[in-house]
Amino acid sequence: MLGQVHYFVKYNPGKAPHAEERYLKEAHRLYGVLDKRLAGNDYLAGDYSIADIALWPWISRYEWQTIDLSKYPNVKRWYLAIAKRPAVQKGYKVPKDVGEVPMP
Numbered sequence: 504m505l506g507q508v509h510y511f512v513k514y515n516p517g518k519a520p521h522a523e524e525r526y527l528k529e530a531h532r533l534y535g536v537l538d539k540r541l542a543g544n545d546y547l548a549g550d551y552s553i554a555d556i557a558l559w560p561w562i563s564r565y566e567w568q569t570i571d572l573s574k575y576p577n578v579k580r581w582y583l584a585i586a587k588r589p590a591v592q593k594g595y596k597v598p599k600d601v602g603e604v605p606m607p
Contacts, residue, residue: 513567
């Protein structure tokens with residue numbers, strides 16, 4: 504779903520307003536689900552796992568999704584905890600260096 508936000512909002516803005524609205528609304532819904540899940544957990548499955556590794560890159564594009572992470576405090580806490588990991592810092596620069604990890 505977040506890929507749809509990227510397609511309509513970041514790469515093709517103004518071409519399909521209904522789609523932009525639909526996928527932005529869905530992105531906010533999903534961030535809300537994620538925020539609730541993380542309310543009682545440090546990571547998605549309790550401990551740091553492949554679930555976090557798979558989802559984090561999508562959330563690292565929160566700016567492309569026009570998401571304000573301060574509205575999702577548990578997601579923001581989770582995001583920052585993972586963003587600080589040395590392996591994540593290194594991996595973020597593959598296949599090419601696109602700059603520093605965005606920090607809200």
